[in-house]
Amino acid sequence: MIFRTLRKAFPYTIPIFAGFWFLGLAYGIYMNVSGFSFVYPMVMSLIIFGGSLEFVAVEMLLSPFAPVQVFIMTLLIQARHLFYGLSMLDKFKGMGWKKYYLIFGMCDETFSINYTADIPEDVDRGWFMFFVTALNHFYWFSGATIGGLIGSHLHFNTEGISFVMTAMFVVIFLEQWLKEKRHISAYIGLGVSAVCLIVFGPDSFMIPTMIAILSVLAILRKPLEKQEVTEK
Amino acid sequence: MTVTQQMVTIGLCVLGTMLTRFLPFIVFSENRETPSFIQYIGKYLPSAVFGMLVIYCLKDVSIFQGTHGLPEFLSIAVTAMLHLWKRQMLLSIAGGTVCYMLLLHFVFI
Incomplete structure (x- = not known):
């Protein structure tokens, strides 16, 4: 039964395998050439499990010790996870001990798969999401460790393969789009993020984006809920 | 440190x-x-x-410089069209990524 669930979950994670191995290798190589032992990417990929922060953490480790700055930076980079938690409150209900691991391992990709996947009826939801999380965690961990171990000896042309992540989010966006009746929220997500990106620039647009999305949704609550009632 | x-x-x-x-x-x-x-x-x-x-x-794509984000937008279009046509997640993602890599290697060098 559990093995069958693993087999059902695996195909969903194949694009992430490609993306995480590439990015994980790149991260391990980056740590390797920055003068760190492979133990660093190995441990960090295991206990942080958040790609963009781990790249920034390399810079932090090479700079003078600044704990407060590190903590604030971490919160700023990772704040989007708050949104994932809010979206998963219901789906993680009653998952028992698995819930803690599901929350621990909820990176962008894992959240997106676990939120949108059509989990077959005869498969245990908890185990399905557990395997998606664990497989992704393993891909990232193994990629980072291998990159840290043999990074400086690797030479191959994989320019552009990181686009696999963009393509995956486009597909997930479309899947969600095809499933929902009204697309107002999707428009808000695209529009607000694009405007904030233009206004605040690539390094500091995420926090304003999140605040703006929440504000717009709060303002639209009454009309949206009214529409829901009339549709029923 | x-x-x-x-x-x-x-x-x-x-x-x-x-x-x-x-x-x-x-x-x-x-x-x-x-x-x-x-x-x-x-x-x-x-x-x-x-x-x-x-x-x-797409945050680091610059519309006004270099390739103007063309490889990204073309590949997203390919990904989306593949997905609307076949609705096979892996096919759409692989197709879009291969398209992007080919564009980078052969067109927008």
């Missing part, structure tokens, strides 16, 4: 990350009724979040 300082730095990265992942579940526990505003947000947020993630992936 000493090894201890490195460990503190990594520890703070872990702590900050876990705070952002666990906080909603700590504030809105299973045992209590989730406030209706949070239920509403939880329902409407995901579509907005997926839109936000697409933009997030």
Whole structure:
């Protein structure tokens, strides 16, 4: 039964395998050439499990010790996870001990798969999401460790393969789009993020984006809920 | 940085990350009724979040310089068309990525 669930979950994670191995290798190589032992990417990929922060953490480790700055930076980079938690409150209900691991391992990709996947009826939801999380965690961990171990000896042309992540989010966006009746929220997500990106620039647009999305949704609550009632 | 300082730095990265992942579940526990505003947000947020993630992936693309984001937008179009046509997740993602890599290697060198 559990093995069958693993087999059902695996195909969903194949694009992430490609993306995480590439990015994980790149991260391990980056740590390797920055003068760190492979133990660093190995441990960090295991206990942080958040790609963009781990790249920034390399810079932090090479700079003078600044704990407060590190903590604030971490919160700023990772704040989007708050949104994932809010979206998963219901789906993680009653998952028992698995819930803690599901929350621990909820990176962008894992959240997106676990939120949108059509989990077959005869498969245990908890185990399905557990395997998606664990497989992704393993891909990232193994990629980072291998990159840290043999990074400086690797030479191959994989320019552009990181686009696999963009393509995956486009597909997930479309899947969600095809499933929902009204697309107002999707428009808000695209529009607000694009405007904030233009206004605040690539390094500091995420926090304003999140605040703006929440504000717009709060303002639209009454009309949206009214529409829901009339549709029923 | 000493090894201890490195460990503190990594520890703070872990702590900050876990705070952002666990906080909603700590504030809105299973045992209590989730406030209706949070239920509403939880329902409407995901579509907005997926839109936000697409933009997030494209944040370093500059429209006014270099390739003007053409390889990215063409490949996204290919991904989306493949997906609307066959609705096979792996096919759409692989097709879009291969398209992007080919564009980078042969067209926008």
